[in-house]
Amino acid sequence: GxxxxxxxxxxxSLTGAKNPDGPAxxxxxxxxxxxxxxxxxxxxxxxxxxxxxxxxxxxxxxxxxxxxxxxxxxxxxxxxxxxxxxxxxxxxxxxxxxxxxxxxxxxxxxxxxxxxxxxxxxxxxxxEGANGIQALDLVGRKMTAKGGRATMTFFAKIEEFIKENEGDAEMKPFIEPLRAGYKRLGEAAGWLMENAQKNYDHAGAASYDMLNIFGTVALGWMWARMAKVALAKVKSGEGNQDFYKRKLTLARYWMEREMPMTSGWLERAKQGADGYMELDAASF
CATH class of the missing domain: 1.20.140.10 (Butyryl-CoA Dehydrogenase, subunit A, domain 3)
Known part of the structure; x- marks a missing residue:
């Protein structure tokens, strides 16, 4: 491609021809x-x-x-x-x-x-099983297994990374979006804890949105970690500078363009199951 x-x-080009000697x-x-x-x-x-x-x-x-x-x-x-x-x-x-x-x-x-x-x-x-079932597995089993122990470990690792790097001005473009996405992930998890027990369909309805929030934040954590390494390499002048600068551009993209999507998925998740379940089967 x-x-x-x-x-x-x-x-x-919208800003003027970039290949003026060519036909386009x-x-x-x-x-x-x-x-x-x-x-x-x-x-x-x-x-x-x-x-x-x-x-x-x-x-x-x-x-x-x-x-x-x-x-x-x-x-x-x-x-x-x-x-x-x-x-x-x-x-x-x-x-x-x-x-x-x-x-x-x-x-x-x-x-x-x-x-x-x-x-x-x-x-x-x-x-490996339809992705909707994988999403339900995340919400219904993986996140809640052993009292939510794994989820708490994951949350703690992100919190620790944010705390370690929030004072670094160069890391701000990566830390602040990660913090925002992580906050929404926590809010979605809290909504599930409060509402899923009332009606298990709420967990089923929110599971796919939760999968997207979780995945986006998890990759955001990876990108923030890669950005930290890339910044250090650019500062020291070590290694392939084009490679590390490219990593920073890709990390910036994820934070600027993908992480904000967690806001929409959170709002969708909090709508619960009613809108999905009110139609009788014959009306679809």
């Missing part, structure tokens, strides 16, 4: 094409970071230095499992679909191979 966006000539500008000059590409890239790299973190947890739950470390790793790995199965596959399909969109009509036909990626990505959302 990136290669195509740099090669495909169509129209002119490459479509990479358009903000919406960049939206499609950077949203996909930011998700993929954030998801890889979380997947590697969970892989480490799987090792620690067996080889951790003591029982406490092994127990915590097992708790966190279980909590993150529906995030990886459902949030990742939903966003992965969206990334493939958005990448096809970059090609326009050319993406729909077989010439470039993008349509195959889209069709292949779709199976992942049902392959």
């Amino acid at each position: 990136v290669t195509y966006a740099n090669e495909r000539l169509a129209g002119r 500008d490459p479509i990479m000059v358009f903000p919406d094409v960049r939206r499609l590409l950077i949203s996909s890239r930011s998700f993929v790299e954030g998801a890889r970071a979380l997947a590697m973190y969970v892989s480490m947890l799987f090792s620690l739950q067996i080889f951790g230095k003591d029982e406490k470390e092994r127990e915590e790793a097992a708790d966190m790995a279980q909590l993150m499992t529906p995030i990886i199965k459902a949030f990742f596959t939903d966003k992965g399909f969206q990334a493939a679909n958005d990448s096809m969109q970059v090609f326009g009509g050319h993406g729909y036909v077989r010439d470039h191979g993008m349509e195959q990626f889209v069709r292949d990505a779709r199976i992942n959302q049902v392959y």
Whole structure:
């Protein structure tokens, strides 16, 4: 998709021609094409970071230095499992679909191979159990298991990271959005605790929104951690500077464009089940 966006000539930049000697500008000059590409890239790299973190947890739950470390790793790995199965596959399909969109009509036909990626990505959302069931597993089992022990551990880790870095001015663009998303995650969890016991359908109705809030915040935590490393590398001049600056841009995207979505999902979750359940089956 990136290669195509740099090669495909169509129209002119909204701020003036960027390829004045050619018949048109490459479509990479358009903000919406960049939206499609950077949203996909930011998700993929954030998801890889979380997947590697969970892989480490799987090792620690067996080889951790003591029982406490092994127990915590097992708790966190279980909590993150529906995030990886459902949030990742939903966003992965969206990334493939958005990448096809970059090609326009050319993406729909077989010439470039993008349509195959889209069709292949779709199976992942049902392959390990439908994602709605994974969301229900997150809310109904993983978050509440052992008195909510894993959830409290996850919350504590984010709180600790925020506290450690909130005084760093360079980290503010990453810490403040993470704090906002984390606050909404806590509010959604609190709403579920208060309302799910009254009517289990409330948990079912809110579960998919909760999955999206949880996944977005979890990747936000990963991006904030990566931003901290990248800032240190840029400051020291070590390593591939373009690589670290690119990481900071992708982290900024997640905080500016994805984290605000948690606000809408929170409002949806708090509507409960009534709007879903009031129609009789014959009226659908």
